[in-house]
Structures are given as C-alpha cells and as structure tokens.
Amino acid sequence: MATYEEVKDIPNHPEKYLFDVRNESELKETGILPASINIPLTELEKALNLPEKDFAQTYGRAKPAVDAVMIFSCKAGGRAARAANLASTLGFTNAKAYAGSWTEWQAKQS
Template identity: 80%
Template sequence: MASYEEVKDIPNHPTKYLFDVRNKNELEETGVLPASINIPLPELEKAFNLPDDDFKKTYGRAKPSIDAEMIFSCKAGGRAARAANLIKTLGFINAKAYAGSWTEWEQKQGK
C-alpha cells in the first residue's frame, strides 16, 4: 500500500506514476491529486493495452514500463486496490494502491 507521504512526493519523482481511477464527474466535484493521471477504472484495462503512442496521445505521458512504480488512487481505496490488482494481472510488477485515497488526502490537506 502507498502512503500519503509517497503520494504527496510523486511530483518530485518523474519516473513514478499516480493514477486516479475515479470517474471524471468525481474529479469535478472534489479536485485532483497533484501529478495524477485520470483513467476511470472501467477504462483501465483498455488504456494499458493501447499502443505506446496512443497512450501518450490520450493521457499526456509515456505509457509505464512493466517495472515502473505506479500508485492507484480513488475516493476511499476500494477501486484503487482493484486497479492495482488488475494492472498486476497485465504483467506490471510495481503497482500498489493508496489505501486512504482522496478521502485521506483531503483530510491531510486540511480542505
């Protein structure tokens, strides 16, 4: 599991990825995690099966390598855990969930 401190430090680590798997309307209601890439959970498998060029065009960042460090976040941690497990089944080896997700982030940011 990823910690709040790890997620907060993501902008300082350009080789790490933070994916927010909430739906777009949830992001509009709450805000976004800094340096996160939004791929709603229902679209995740399709996104990670895109060719590298298409992934970059769609999400504005190079597709993660098989061993890239990835953290998944959602609202309260459930979808993040499912996303990390799904990505592992696709062969990616360094995926983990941010258990606290947006709920913890918002509390610790004092908003």
C-alpha cells in the same frame, strides 16, 4: 500499499505514476491529486493495453514500463485496490494502491 507521504512526493518523481481511477464527475466535485493521471477504473484495462504511442497521445505521458512504480487512487481505496490488482494481472510488477486515497488526502491537506 502506497502512503500519503509517497503520494505527496509524486511530483518530485517523474519516473513514478499516480493514476486516479475515479470518474470525471467525482473529480469535478472534489478536485484532483497533484501530478495524477485520470483513467476511470472502467477504462483502465483498455488504457494499459494501448500501444505506447496511443497511450502518450491520450494521456500526455509515456506509457509506464512494466517495472515502473504505479500508484492507484480513488475515493476511499476500494477501486484503487482493484486497479492495482488489474495492473498486476496485466504484467505490471510495481502496481500498488493508495489505501487512504482521496479521503485521506483531503483530510491531511486541510
């Protein structure tokens, strides 16, 4: 599991990835986590299977290596856990969920 402190420090670690798997409408309502890449959970498997060039063109960042630290966030942690499990199933070895997700982030930012 990823912690609030780890997620807060993501902008200082360009080698790590923070994926927000909420839907675009949710992001508009609440805001986004700094340095996060939005890939809704329903699109995640397709995105992680994209060729490197297509991933970079679509998301503005290099596709993560199989051993890259990948942190997944959602609203309250459920979809983040499913996303981390999916990434692991696809062969990514350092995928983890941010259990507190947006709910914890927002509470600690206030």
